[in-house]
Amino acid sequence: MKKVERQRRFVQQHIALFRCPVCRQPMAAVVENSLTCVNGHQFDFNKHGYLHFLNGAANTEYGRSMFESRRQLLTAGLFKPIVSAVNQLLPARELNILDVGTGEGTPLAQLAQLRENPGDTMVGFDISKPGVTLATQLPVTAFFCVADLRQLPFADHCFDLLLELFSPSDYQEFNRVLADDGMLVKVIPNANYLVELRHLLYGEGDRNYHYDNTAVVDLFREHYPNSQVKRVQYQFNLPAGMQEALLEMTPLHWGKNAKQLTDQELAALTAVTVDVSLLIARKK
Numbered sequence: 001m002k003k004v005e006r007q008r009r010f011v012q013q014h015i016a017l018f019r020c021p022v023c024r025q026p027m028a029a030v031v032e033n034s035l036t037c038v039n040g041h042q043f044d045f046n047k048h049g050y051l052h053f054l055n056g057a058a059n060t061e062y063g064r065s066m067f068e069s070r071r072q073l074l075t076a077g078l079f080k081p082i083v084s085a086v087n088q089l090l091p092a093r094e095l096n097i098l099d100v101g102t103g104e105g106t107p108l109a110q111l112a113q114l115r116e117n118p119g120d121t122m123v124g125f126d127i128s129k130p131g132v133t134l135a136t137q138l139p140v141t142a143f144f145c146v147a148d149l150r151q152l153p154f155a156d157h158c159f160d161l162l163l164e165l166f167s168p169s170d171y172q173e174f175n176r177v178l179a180d181d182g183m184l185v186k187v188i189p190n191a192n193y194l195v196e197l198r199h200l201l202y203g204e205g206d207r208n209y210h211y212d213n214t215a216v217v218d219l220f221r222e223h224y225p226n227s228q229v230k231r232v233q234y235q236f237n238l239p240a241g242m243q244e245a246l247l248e249m250t251p252l253h254w255g256k257n258a259k260q261l262t263d264q265e266l267a268a269l270t271a272v273t274v275d276v277s278l279l280i281a282r283k284k
């Protein structure tokens, strides 16, 4: 079956998951190449097979090469222990899973592999077209779309799990689409995340030399006072030749004061620390 056809069928089967981001009313039908809401707003499947829910162009700095670098590192297993830790939190029953800011989709695909539950319904969205285009090429039974975090094209209370890896949040929207017994897992970097690279790129006096996630944790706790934190920390051995990709996939090097690294400095980087917190909230 062609990719576009597969995605069309997914939306047809799961049309109740979707909501019109323009008028906030239910979707009515998939007709030919479009999904249409009860008020006639129309969203087209593009040639890659995904739906584009944004009004106008997205303002994002993440280009295709960043996502290709990310794909390389994630396929090599950079985030696998994180995905595995998320998987351990999940009940065995069938779940509707939403991956917020899915990027090029590899973590969701890896979670699908670990779940081995063909009954799960998986949806990933991102504001970036290059990311979602790459995601739709993954051999995974998941639906991907381009959407805005602040105007989710999904119905109320329809997801059992919201997963978020290094993505911004809109807790009001999250609570709206999360089932009453649903769970939110937000993965954020800790101070030592890729610290080896950080210290190569920034001098000790630079504000980027240290990273502090306190504000993010505090805001999460404000919204979810009963939330828990699970720390996941490990060393990742960089496969030969992937140093450039690591540099490319991380926003660290965007800082104005980032040092231009020499080939030798990069080549000497053979392992990096991955240190993250899983912020876990249950709605009730």
Ligand SMILES: [Zn+2]
Binding pocket: 020, 021, 022, 023, 024, 025, 037, 038, 039, 040, 041
């Ligand atoms: Zn509408």
